[in-house]
Amino acid sequence: MEGYGIGQSTQYTTWSTNVVAPQAMTMTHVPPPYEDYTGRAMFAAFCCCWPLGLCALIKASEARKSYQVGDSETARSQADQARQLSNISIGVGCASFVLLFTFIVLYYTVILYSFSD
Numbered sequence: 001m002e003g004y005g006i007g008q009s010t011q012y013t014t015w016s017t018n019v020v021a022p023q024a025m026t027m028t029h030v031p032p033p034y035e036d037y038t039g040r041a042m043f044a045a046f047c048c049c050w051p052l053g054l055c056a057l058i059k060a061s062e063a064r065k066s067y068q069v070g071d072s073e074t075a076r077s078q079a080d081q082a083r084q085l086s087n088i089s090i091g092v093g094c095a096s097f098v099l100l101f102t103f104i105v106l107y108y109t110v111i112l113y114s115f116s117d
Contacts, residue, residue, distance in 0.1 A: 034079045036063040040086040048093025056085035
């Protein structure tokens with residue numbers, strides 16, 4: 001009796017199952033980027049005392065490069081130096097504008113006063 005499975009040996013197929021468990025995720029703390037004060041340094045270089053502003057701009061650039069490399073401590077230190085140099089440059093620039101304005105006002109008042117007699 002062929003065709004009905006009588007007298008035939010039956011073979012069973014076994015299935016293998018692979019169970020893949022997810023690995024534990026490691027969380028790394030990436031500190032937020034420090035403000036590198038590039039904008040303030042540019043303002044200080046172009047509008048105030050340009051030598052100090054240029055030094056501040058260089059420090060801000062170094063801070064950005066240090067952060068991109070992953071050296072956050074050096075980046076923070078250089079960003080603080082850029083901020084300090086920018087603030088000094090702005091202070092020197094404002095003081096020079098005030099002194100220049102005072103000098104111009106005094107100069108013209110003295111000249112106008114001396115010619116009016």
